[in-house]
Amino acid sequence: MSLSLDAPTQDAPSVADDGVWLECIACGGQFAPFDDVRFTCDDCDGLLEVRYADPPTFDDFAGEGVWRYAAALPFEEGVSLPEGHTPLHEVPRLKEDVGVNRLRVKHEGMNPTGSFKDRGMTVGVRVAAELGVDRLACASTGNTSAALAAYGARAGMETLVLLPAGKVAAGKVAQASLHDARILEVDGNFDTCLDIVQDLANRGEVYLLNSLNPFRLEGQKTIGFEILEEFRDDYGRFPDRIVLPVGNAGNTSALFKAFRELVAAGAMQPEEVPALTGVQAAGAAPMVEAVENGADEVRRWEEVETRATAIRIGNPVNAPKALPGIRETGGTAVAVDDEAITEAQRDLAREGVGVEPASAASVAGLRKLREQGVVDADEDVVCLTTGHLLKDPDAAYEAGGDPEPVGGSTEAVREHIGAE
Ligand SMILES: *Cc1c(COP(=O)(O)O)cnc(C)c1O
Numbered sequence: 241m242s243l244s245l246d247a248p249t250q251d252a253p254s255v256a257d258d259g260v261w262l263e264c265i266a267c268g269g270q271f272a273p274f275d276d277v278r279f280t281c282d283d284c285d286g287l288l289e290v291r292y293a294d295p296p297t298f299d300d301f302a303g304e305g306v307w308r309y310a311a312a313l314p315f316e317e318g319v320s321l322p323e324g325h326t327p328l329h330e331v332p333r334l335k336e337d338v339g340v341n342r343l344r345v346k347h348e349g350m351n352p353t354g355s356f357k358d359r360g361m362t363v364g365v366r367v368a369a370e371l372g373v374d375r376l377a378c379a380s381t382g383n384t385s386a387a388l389a390a391y392g393a394r395a396g397m398e399t400l401v402l403l404p405a406g407k408v409a410a411g412k413v414a415q416a417s418l419h420d421a422r423i424l425e426v427d428g429n430f431d432t433c434l435d436i437v438q439d440l441a442n443r444g445e446v447y448l449l450n451s452l453n454p455f456r457l458e459g460q461k462t463i464g465f466e467i468l469e470e471f472r473d474d475y476g477r478f479p480d481r482i483v484l485p486v487g488n489a490g491n492t493s494a495l496f497k498a499f500r501e502l503v504a505a506g507a508m509q510p511e512e513v514p515a516l517t518g519v520q521a522a523g524a525a526p527m528v529e530a531v532e533n534g535a536d537e538v539r540r541w542e543e544v545e546t547r548a549t550a551i552r553i554g555n556p557v558n559a560p561k562a563l564p565g566i567r568e569t570g571g572t573a574v575a576v577d578d579e580a581i582t583e584a585q586r587d588l589a590r591e592g593v594g595v596e597p598a599s600a601a602s603v604a605g606l607r608k609l610r611e612q613g614v615v616d617a618d619e620d621v622v623c624l625t626t627g628h629l630l631k632d633p634d635a636a637y638e639a640g641g642d643p644e645p646v647g648g649s650t651e652a653v654r655e656h657i658g659a660e
Pocket residue numbers: 355357383384451485486487488489490491492550551596598599626627
């Protein structure tokens with residue numbers, strides 16, 4: 241099964257464990273899934289993907305949340321809080337304003353620790369337990385550390401998180417702290433943190449739970465399954481397009497994998513697959529640059545800056561999986577400035593949907609692509625909002641209105657609000 245949308249299913253190789261194995265997307269090398277700890281290919285250092293001899297159809301799914309999709313995962317159950325089953329909000333005013341046929345917002349901020357990272361961790365920490373490792377670690381712009389801390393705590397494992405000093409939103413550090421992760425504030429950006437934690441993992445000192453870990457993407461695949469099922473239940477068809485923020489491009493890769501597996505199982509036609517549309521902040525847009533240049537690889541940006549700290553990433557490690565996903569599904573990528581992100585955060589808030597800045601990038605990107613005529617007025621679109629408003633209270637205060645001081649009496653309040 242290559243990274244093309246209509247790749248057929250494969251027979252299980254001899255290294256497979258119950259029809260599950262790891263395969264290098266660069267050289268095709270195949271490895272047993274749970275015998276040793278490995279994050280990339282032994283032979284060429286390429287990215288690994290979890291492969292199944294028997295990809296599922298919609299009929300194989302039962303229950304609720306991430307583990308509804310156990311037929312598409314390497315285990316029957318995981319370390320669960322539980323996660324998934326997030327709302328697919330209607331946003332009628334925003335839909336009219338942006339000008340598309342249908343618009344729904346998949347709010348991943350409604351997961352247990354407030355971001356989609358929980359979907360990856362419920363699977364990733366389960367695999368860590370299978371492998372028998374004892375110290376879990378990640379580099380993080382914030383949400384991965386919050387999720388790892390909570391799921392590690394749940395599993396009774398030690399957790400270590402590396403954060404770029406001064407660049408992580410308050411709510412996320414608070415979560416990692418209370419769930420008792422060891423927090424290392426690194427003098428460097430996220431990409432530096434990831435370089436270090438990868439070194440530690442390669443030396444066997446920690447088990448890495450960034451989205452470089454192929455098992456995390458298995459959990460995140462379930463966002464795609466949920467969107468497809470919910471949309472089909474409501475409208476009898478799948479959405480034309482899914483718009484999502486891009487940091488390390490894990491979600492973009494994971495959604496593409498969900499679609500490939502459904503196509504391989506005959507549960508979906510290639511032409512029914514939604515166009516994957518990635519959005520980055522203008523100050524951290526290496527994927528957009530690669531898509532615009534038709535490149536197969538991204539150029540690492542050394543300097544990155546944006547208010548959307550969750551996607552302040554200059555070296556998206558999953559680009560070799562995500563770029564084919566964007567291309568094969570007929571999608572695209574677009575950059576938006578911080579002003580547009582804040583405006584989109586307000587747009588969503590006016591519909592009652594509270595998200596952090598990175599999440600609002602999806603809506604800002606859709607608006608821009610619609611204005612440019614890249615997205616048509618007759619499209620059915622789902623925007624993915626990745627994290628909850630409370631993750632970044634400072635950004636919310638800045639985007640919202642100011643409190644008004646008033647005297648401590650009914651008269652003073654009546655006067656202040658201009659009561660008759
Ligand atoms: C992690 C994160 C992202 C980036 O997701 P990728 O899968 O790395 O592209 C976007 N938004 C939020 C809120 C996140 O926490």
